[in-house]
Amino acid sequence: MTQNASGDRANPVVDAVVLGAGFAGLYMLHLLRDRLNKNVRVFESADGVGGTWYWNRYPGARCDIPSHHYSFSFSEELEQEWNWSEKYAAQPEILAYLEFVAKKFDLAKDITFRTRVNAAHYDEADKLWIITTNQGEVVRARYFIPAVGTLSDANIPEFKGHESFAGEVYVTGKWPKEGVDFAGKRVGIIGTGATAMQAIPLIAEEAAHLTVFQRTPNYGTPLRNEPMTPEVDRAVKENYRELRRQAWESFAGVPFDRLKPSALADSDEERLKQYEACWEDGGFSLWIGCYADTLFDERANKHTADFVRAKIRARVKDPAVAEMLCPPESQAYGTKRQPCETNYFETFNRANVTLVDIKSHPIEEIVPTGLRTSNAQYDFDILIYATGFDAFTGAMFKIDITGEGGLPLKDYWSAGPRTLFGLAAHGFPNMFFITGPQSPSVLFNMPLGIEMHCEWIAQCISHMDANGYASINADPDAEQQWIRHTKEMADATLLPEATSWYLGANIPGKPRVFMVYLGGGKHYKDVISRCAAEGYTGFTLT
Ligand code: FAD
Ligand code: N01
Numbered sequence: 001m002t003q004n005a006s007g008d009r010a011n012p013v014v015d016a017v018v019l020g021a022g023f024a025g026l027y028m029l030h031l032l033r034d035r036l037n038k039n040v041r042v043f044e045s046a047d048g049v050g051g052t053w054y055w056n057r058y059p060g061a062r063c064d065i066p067s068h069h070y071s072f073s074f075s076e077e078l079e080q081e082w083n084w085s086e087k088y089a090a091q092p093e094i095l096a097y098l099e100f101v102a103k104k105f106d107l108a109k110d111i112t113f114r115t116r117v118n119a120a121h122y123d124e125a126d127k128l129w130i131i132t133t134n135q136g137e138v139v140r141a142r143y144f145i146p147a148v149g150t151l152s153d154a155n156i157p158e159f160k161g162h163e164s165f166a167g168e169v170y171v172t173g174k175w176p177k178e179g180v181d182f183a184g185k186r187v188g189i190i191g192t193g194a195t196a197m198q199a200i201p202l203i204a205e206e207a208a209h210l211t212v213f214q215r216t217p218n219y220g221t222p223l224r225n226e227p228m229t230p231e232v233d234r235a236v237k238e239n240y241r242e243l244r245r246q247a248w249e250s251f252a253g254v255p256f257d258r259l260k261p262s263a264l265a266d267s268d269e270e271r272l273k274q275y276e277a278c279w280e281d282g283g284f285s286l287w288i289g290c291y292a293d294t295l296f297d298e299r300a301n302k303h304t305a306d307f308v309r310a311k312i313r314a315r316v317k318d319p320a321v322a323e324m325l326c327p328p329e330s331q332a333y334g335t336k337r338q339p340c341e342t343n344y345f346e347t348f349n350r351a352n353v354t355l356v357d358i359k360s361h362p363i364e365e366i367v368p369t370g371l372r373t374s375n376a377q378y379d380f381d382i383l384i385y386a387t388g389f390d391a392f393t394g395a396m397f398k399i400d401i402t403g404e405g406g407l408p409l410k411d412y413w414s415a416g417p418r419t420l421f422g423l424a425a426h427g428f429p430n431m432f433f434i435t436g437p438q439s440p441s442v443l444f445n446m447p448l449g450i451e452m453h454c455e456w457i458a459q460c461i462s463h464m465d466a467n468g469y470a471s472i473n474a475d476p477d478a479e480q481q482w483i484r485h486t487k488e489m490a491d492a493t494l495l496p497e498a499t500s501w502y503l504g505a506n507i508p509g510k511p512r513v514f515m516v517y518l519g520g521g522k523h524y525k526d527v528i529s530r531c532a533a534e535g536y537t538g539f540t541l542t
Contacts, residue, residue, distance in 0.1 A: 016143040016461075017131045018042045019117050019399075021107075022051020024147035024434040024450045026098065027072065030105050031458040038461070041139055042107075043131075045116040049102045051149055053094040057175035058386075060198035061091035064223055064283055064340040065445050068236045069254045071097065072447055073244045074455075078104065080237055087232075088225045088283070088340075112137075119400040120144050122429065127471045129430065142470075143461065144431045146396060150442055153394025155387050155507060157190075159366045165383050166368040172199060172386045180382070182206040188370060188378060190363070191386035192218055194339035199386060201343045204353050211354045211378050213363065213371075216336075216499075217327045219308045223340035224282025244448075251520040253445025256289025263291040263300035275307045287338040295334055295493050305333035315345040324357050335498035337442070391501045392437045392515045393417060403428035404473075416504075416513030420474035420482050420538055421528050423453060429473040432457045437515040438486045442502070444521045452521075456528050460536065469541040478538030490514040 015038035018028050025042055026049060032038040046054045053061075063070045067084035081104075082097055089097070102108050112133075119132040122144075129144035154173035156162075170180060172195045187207040189196060192214040204210045236243060246255035258278060263271055278285040286304065293300040309326045316322035325345060327333075347353055361373040370379040390397075393413060401409040404427045412418060412427060419425050422439025423432055434453045435441040441449060464472060490496050496503060496514045504510035517524055531537050 013128065013140045013142070014039045014041050015141065016040045016145060017117075017120075017129065017139055017141040018145045018147055020044060020051060020147040020149060020152075021046070021049040021102075021111050021113075022053070022147065022149055022152075023072070023098070023447050024149070024454065025051070025111075026101055026105075026107055027074065027450060027454045028145055028147055028434065028457065029107050029110055031454050032461070033110060034105065036458055036462055036465075040110055041141070042111040043115045043117050043133055044111055044113050047113045048099070049108065049111070050095045050098045052151060053091055053098060055152070055154075055173055055175070056195070057091055057177065057179070058170075058172040058195065058199045058384075059202035060342075061172075061175075061195075062086075062088050062198065062223075062225070063094060064088055064194075065254050066283065067093075067228075068240075068243065069247055069445055070094075070447055072101065072451065073247075074451055076240070079240050083233060084228050086225055086228055088223055117146075117399055120146070120431075121400075121402045121406075122404060122431070124404055127429070142430060145434065145457065146399065146401075146431070147434045148395035148399075150392050150435055150437075151389045153390045153398060154385075155390050155394070156385050157387055159363055159371070161366040163366075164368050165366050165370075167381045167383060170382065170384050172196070172384065173389060182382065184208050185382050186380040187211070187382045187384065188213065188380040189384040189386055190358075191388065192216070193386065193388055194218075194337060195388070196386035197339040197341040197344045199384070200353075201341070201347045203384075204347045204350055207352065207382075209352045209354070209380075211356060211380060212348075213356050213358045213373075213378075214324070215358050216331070217325050218336065218339050219305065219327050219331075219333050220339045220341040220344050221279065221286050221308060221311075222282050223342050224280070225342060247445060247448060248525070249522055251522070252284070252288050252443060253440075253448045253521050254284065256285060258285065259289050260291055262293045262297075263303045264293065264297065271303060272307070275304065279307075279311070283340055284338060287334045295495060298332070298494065301332045301334070301494055302329075305329070305331075308333060312345055317349045321348050321355055324355055332494045332497060335493075335495045336500040337502070388501055388506055390507050390510070391442070391504070393504075393510075394507075401428070401431075403431070414511070416511045417515060418479055418483060420479045421524075421531070422517060423456065423528070424472070424474040424539070426474045426476045426479045429471040432460075438482060438517055440517050440519075440521045440524050441515070443516045443518065444524075449521065452525055452528075456532060459532055463532070463536070464541065467541070471542050472536065473540050473542075475538055475540055482538075485519075486517050487514065489518040490516070493518055 021044035032040045067089040116134045121130045128140045131139045186209045188211045190213045278290040313322045361375045365372045417437035419438045422436035499505040503512045503514045
């Protein structure tokens with residue numbers, strides 16, 4: 001395996017290999033190449049940039065953090081140049097934005113598209129990563145940065161007979177570019193998460209009939225999207241630095257100005273007024289912008305849960321269907337990711353939509369004409385899996401990654417991810433994660449979280465160059481301490497009680513470990529900045 005460190009024609013050595021051309025891969029490439037003057041190769045399995053926004057082309061796909069916030073902050077010029085057409089941009093516009101970013105910073109020339117990385121092995125003798133693609137290319141790199149996405153590995157449950165369906169089958173996270181024609185078709189959709197809640201109202205408008213297979217009802221609340229007015233756009237652009245400052249200061253990377261400390265401190269009347277105001281604001285306002293104890297205190301949480309259930313009952317005409325759509329008391333509000341919807345609940349008032357409870361009567365088999373549950377058969381022409389993702393570890397485990405001593409990452413993480421700050425793992429030197437497990441990750445405005453990580457990594461590499469270090473490795477004790485701290489922070493909230501993808505509960509056999517750091521983005525940023533300022537405490541540099 002060992003060759004001289006400059007490599008040869010067959011196995012060239014580059015400074016860094018980055019996987020993925022979503023928000024993370026694009027910014028990492030820009031920083032390493034254009035600010036640090038590094039030689040970088042990026043591999044992307046798709047045929048274009050965009051990541052999440054390349055793959056998730058299903059009807060209704062859009063962000064639910066306002067576009068002015070759900071965007072890069074690193075370039076003031078970019079902020080001023082790009083014009084969002086809606087408060088919450090839809091998938092085609094976010095994809096166009098990322099294509100614009102790639103063009104503006106001339107990124108595509110260093111990205112090899114249609115190429116998946118299958119393996120990455122650390123060569124201890126040369127302190128290099130040996131990276132192999134599905135095209136048979138082998139590249140040796142000082143740094144290996146798998147920016148493969150936390151929500152990029154679609155989960156497709158293998159129901160009995162899943163290959164027997166004779167109609168069209170689609171997966172929301174791998175939606176065809178050419179779109180799907182639902183006109184006159186009977187459609188079945190499995191799943192009622194954030195994705196399905198966006199897609200269902202639009203598919204219902206087109207299809208002859210839509211059957212929704214729901215395992216768990218969800219506390220959806222209105223998004224309240226609206227066209228971007230020139231006045232709002234101008235006001236944001238004139239005040240962008242201050243808005244970004246507020247975002248960085250906030251818990252989840254997006255500011256809310258209504259937040260009150262406790263639902264329990266208010267009278268019933270005041271509380272209702274506050275809930276109604278947040279409900280009218282839309283987006284995440286009720287979830288993380290209403291009362292600070294919503295996700296920490298069961299009694300505070302129950303007030304919000306009751307409020308949302310009352311809204312669902314008021315929106316759905318058939319009381320029996322409304323009850324099916326109401327999350328039960330045992331399911332705390334917002335402990336699964338809050339879906340934001342537009343007309344989702346009203347969709348069940350349509351004559352061409354049927355809701356099927358697959359918790360009481362599970363899917364037993366996919367059959368050529370549809371599917372069979374434990375008490376009925378449903379026939380359709382199109383079957384859609386809106387069944388989520390193998391989050392955090394799915395895309396990583398699809399790559400054969402081995403670190404020191406040939407240890408597979410899969411084995412090191414067999415009881416759940418082990419990281420220091422969600423940035424690195426002990427025994428995998430010079431490998432960095434972006435928004436990895438045990439960082440604020442998916443509970444922080446992701447473009448900003450991605451910037452925070454990319455900048456930390458670039459600064460770290462710059463520090464290593466300046467001080468003549470060839471490798472950086474997370475210390476096991478520091479890692480263990482961070483894992484413990486992450487768990488403590490999660491356990492102080494109600495979130496670990498839910499059967500959510502935050503803890504891997506959506507994937508059979510996956511260890512249940514809460515994977516998000518809940519200490520808040522601002523605190524987290526302080527922690528990793530201090531680590532860097534103190535010479536990378538918790539890491540060994542050699
Ligand atoms: P991704 O965009 O997932 O990109 C990863 C890329 O890596 C993919 O293009 C993939 O093809 C590539 N890849 C993976 N494995 C390999 C391999 N082995 N070899 C080569 N290439 C590989 N977050 C928010 O903060 N706000 C939102 O409103 C929001 N909305 C979302 C809506 C949807 C429908 C989904 C699914 C997610 C949403 N997210 C949102 C989370 C979203 O994933 C992030 O905001 C962000 O886009 C992630 O960027 P990324 O670059 O880290 O990963
Ligand atoms: O995935 P999910 P998603 N049998 O895991 C069901 C982001 N996002 O793609 O709840 C039957 O939430 C599953 O049922 P249950 C956001 O972070 C953002 O919807 O496990 N059903 C659930 O109903 C989000 O959280 C936006 O009981 C099965 C559904 O499939 C994340 O992506 C939009 C099943 C999966 O829901 C993932 O959302 C979209 C099985 N075997 C996504 N397996 C925005 O609005 C799974 N299900 C910005």
